[in-house]
Amino acid sequence: MVNQEEIVKRLKQFVKERNMPHLLFAGPPGTGKTTAAHALAHDFYGPDYRMYMLELNASVTKDTPILVKVNGKTCRTTFKELDRLYFNNDSKVLKLYDGEYVKVNDLDVLGIDKSTGKVKWFKASWIIRHKAKYVVKITLKGGGVIKLTGNHSVLVIDEDGNLVEKKASEIRPDDYLISFVTTLQGDRKxxxxxxxxxxxxxxxxxxxxxxxxxxxxxxxxxxxxxxxxGFRKSISNILTSGQAMITVSYPKEISLATKVIDAALSYDIPIYINLVGSGFNRERSSAMQIRLLNTALARYLMREAYSEGRIARFKRVPSMIYESHEKARIAFLKGVYEGEGSGKWGSVVRIVSKSKDLLIDLAWLARITGIESSIYDNEVRLIWKGRMKYKKSDLLPVKPFIKFFKKIEKAININWRYVLRHQLYEGKETVPKEKLKSIMESIDIGKLNKEEYETYKKLVTLINSDIHVIKVTDTEVISYGDYVYDISVPGNETFFAGTIPILLHNSDERGIDVIRSKVKEFARSKLPAEIPFKIVLLDEADNMTADAQQALRRLMEMYVGVTRFILIANYPSKIIEPIQSRCAVFRFTPLKKEDVIARLKWIAEKEKVSYDNDALEVIFELSEGDLRRAINLLQASAALGKVTVTTVYKVVGLAHPKEIREMIKLAFDGKFLEARNKLRQLMIDYGLSGLDVVKQLHREIFSPDFKVPEELRVIIADYLGEIQFRLVEGADDEIQLNALLARLALLGRKFSSVISSRR
Structure with missing residues (x-):
């Protein structure tokens, strides 16, 4: 730990005495609070300290895909859409500190039945949202992506075959997360x-x-x-004379056209067929257009097959398809494949689309229809069998099985080591379920003791489950600065979400229900250890609800003999006084510049990263003493090559200070239109919002390179504060920033003689 010598000294004394009170770690982000808690627990309990420590945690980003039922209707949506649906009535939103809670009675999500390993629908009770500055972006083999806060837990399979929670911040490349392929029951629609x-x-x-x-x-x-x-608009602006047009290649796809015509006529839908000439030779027909002349059908498709408008990039899977029976879902997928797909149906097919939402829809639809799917930038793949003659959706981690087989070797009636030779001797970490099943079926269960039989049943359930593992290829901490979301699922605590469904733990665990149940359960449990107490680590404690804090206070009193709480807070003033008075308070201070830069240099040298010293200075300024953010910026910049000032500003999405100063100079010189053009260029090139520009201007006016009279600096700072307030309240970015440049131009004229003399 850096720059916290006094805190380290006090914590070491607790370890020496083998005892400690409840603790409150307070201070800015990235100063070592969570690290200190883990280090303290490690020194108390040793390498297995996690057995004796319960961590409570947070959430996923607003663009995270999820399959839900809303009032009984199934749809593939995002948390952004759920926000619009459930957070649109302030009277129903429970606001507690920076968290907002909405009670839901009509929402179901997909989760895992832990007793059977089967995927099923579960009732949700709450949707929670709060703001987060950073999130972890996890990329999976097969193109899946999920973005969530570092303290949100995902579910993984441990070495004993149990489903256990693991923080997103602890996930590394080559780890394995959990997905599913199942066949959900459907209805006649x-x-x-x-x-x-x-x-x-x-x-x-x-x-x-x-x-x-x-x-x-x-x-x-x-x-x-x-x-x-296609539609016509009536005088009253109503869409009439609707038609759905399907175009196929001619004569190559004449059989496809025949199927369309047959389907349309079976429903008595009038059709009109015309041949379309080639762009190179108008006399040669290259396509056939079949028009289904049914306004009601066209209006249905406009509502159900598009998220907005009537263009290809907004196409979606109609919600009724998710609820239909299995054969109808397969037929729908085959229809999409025959229109925009390639490959062999029943083996591996690729479907391309301009609509990202449609690709995600198809990936989820396939997985609830018994077909493995993967997703990439412009295509989704449906997989029945791959090159290795088995699907990746059949794979499980091999470690828990090898551990079990070694333990009960005498009860196995086949050469299991030969069956798993690639895993044992070539280091393969996963194994197809069929291989595991063949070994499990050869076990003489009469030779197993009670404990071994329980493990046997658990592993059989895992093999027969809907779940499989999927490999992590990359993790990255990225800036976010928006709402993140969580769903509370009583009695199950899991739900699937992501471009490819990933099993998540509902991790916003600062509410009153968890404080009353999970903490109480952990506090009551007894574990063998020399230390007479366990540790409950409560991160982001300043975001706890008021009622939850009162419940926590009572638990701290009730279980003080067997449990110690470590509370971590950025704003300790939000912690109620009765809790503060029961804790030893440790105030973490921002890290010094020399300490942060020294650490960055050490990391760069270890990782063989080339860097400019000026770039490390910029990283420190941007991180504001937050070592975690500084390291993340170094890592992101290094991915672009040598770490320079330019690459640092590029990864944080900010303009180079020289360009900001150039814009200010143009405004001071009275070149308002040039300054305005420069502003537009910066906003387009760097993707800056109005608030981003204001923050960078604010940073620049206090820079030593900004040589202006103190009076002018004060005037600009005051006006920047006013503009920032207007933007936060919803004012137009362009109008406010143009007004700011106009004010700078007027100030430049007023202070022209002084500014010129200082350049």
């Missing part, structure tokens, strides 16, 4: 076109209710891949 009919009269011969069977689902899938909509 009917598309009600009648409610999309504007004028219901006898001339409409087409069926008004379409049964969602294999034929109609296939047609919908082909439309999602290749279709477009």
């Amino acid at each position: 009917v598309i009600d076109l009648e409610k999309h009919i504007i004028r219901n009269h006898s001339r409409i011969k087409a069926k008004k209710h379409l049964i969602l069977n294999e034929k109609s689902a296939w047609l919908l899938g082909l439309y999602v891949a290749e279709g477009a909509l």
Whole structure:
């Protein structure tokens, strides 16, 4: 630990005495509070200290995909959309410190039944959101991505075959997270076109209710891949004369056209067919366009097959498809494949699309239909069997099984070491379920003792479960600065989310329910140890609800004989006085510049990273004494090559100070339009918001390179504060920043003689 010598000295005394009171670690982010707590627990309990320490934690970003049921209707959505749905009524939002809670009664999420290993729907009770500055971006083999706060827990399989929690900040490349492939039960669905009919009269011969069977689902899938909509607008601006148009290659895909025509006619949908000429030779037809002349169907597709507008990049899977029976879901996927896919159906296929949302929809749809999926920038892959003759969705970590097989070797009736030779001798970390099943079936369970039999049953459940593991390829801490979300699932505490579904723990564990249950359960448990107490580590304690803090105070009193609490807070004033009075308070101070830079140099030399000293100075200024952020900036900058001032500003998404000063100079010189053009260039090139620009201007006016009279510096600082307030309140970025440049131009004219003399 750096720059906290007095704190280290006091903590070492606790270790020496083999006892400690409740502790409150207070101070800015990145100063070593969490590290100190872990180091203290390690010194008390040794390498297995995590057995004796309970950590309570937080959440996923707003763009995280998730499959839910809202009021019984299934849809693939994001937390951003759930926010719009549930946080739109202030009277229902419970605001406690920086956290906001909404009670939900109509929301179901997919989770894992831990007793069977099967994926099923679970009722959610709360949606929680709070702001986070940074998140961890985890990239998975197969293209999946999930972004969550560092203290949000994911579920992993440990060496004993148990599902255990692991913080996102502790996940490293080559670790394995948990996903699933299952076949959810569906129902017979009917598309009600009648409610999309504007004028219901006898001339409409087409069926008004379409049964969602294999034929109609296939047609919908082909439309999602290749279709477009056309309407006329009436005088009253109502969309009329609707038609769904499907275009196929001609004559190459004539069989596809025949299937479309057959499906349309079976539902009495009028059609119109025309051939489209080649762009090179108008006399040669290269495509066939089939128009389904049904306004109600077109209006249904506009509502269900697009997130907005009627263009390809907004296409989606209609929500009814998720709820349909398995054969209809497979037919829909095949329709999409025949429109925009390549590869061999039943082996591996690739489906391309301009719509990122559609690719994610298809990935989730496949996984609830018994088909493995992976996702990349412009395509989704459906996988039945790969090059190695087995699916990756059959893979489990091999360690818990090898550990068990070695223990009960005499009860196994086949040469299990030969079956797992690649795992034992070539270092392969995963194994197909079929191989494990063949070994488990050869075990003479009559030779197992009670403990071994319990392990046997647990591992059999794992083999027969819906879950499998998926490899982490990269982790990265990125700036975020927005709401993150969590879902509370009573009695289960898990849910799946991500571009590829990943099993998460509902980790916003600072609420009253967890304080009353999980902490109480841990405090009551007895573990063999020389130290007579266990440790509960409560991070972000300043974000606890008021009621939860009162519950915590009572627990601290009730279990003081067997449990010690370590509370970590950036703002200790938010901790109620009765808790503060029960804790020894340690105040962590921001790290000194020389300490941060020395640490960065040490890391750079160990990792063989080339750097400029000026770049390390900039990293310190941007991190503001937060060593964790400084290290993350160094890591991100090193990914671009040599760490320079330019690369540092590039990774944090800020403009180079020279360019900010150039814009200020143009404004001072009265070149308002040039300054305005420079501002626009900076906002476009660096993706800056109005608040970003104001913050950089604020940083520059206090820079030693900004040589202006003190009076002018004060005026600018005051006006920047006013502009910042307006922007936070929702004022227009461009208007406010133009007003700021105009004020700088006027100030430049007023102080022109003084400014010129100082340049």
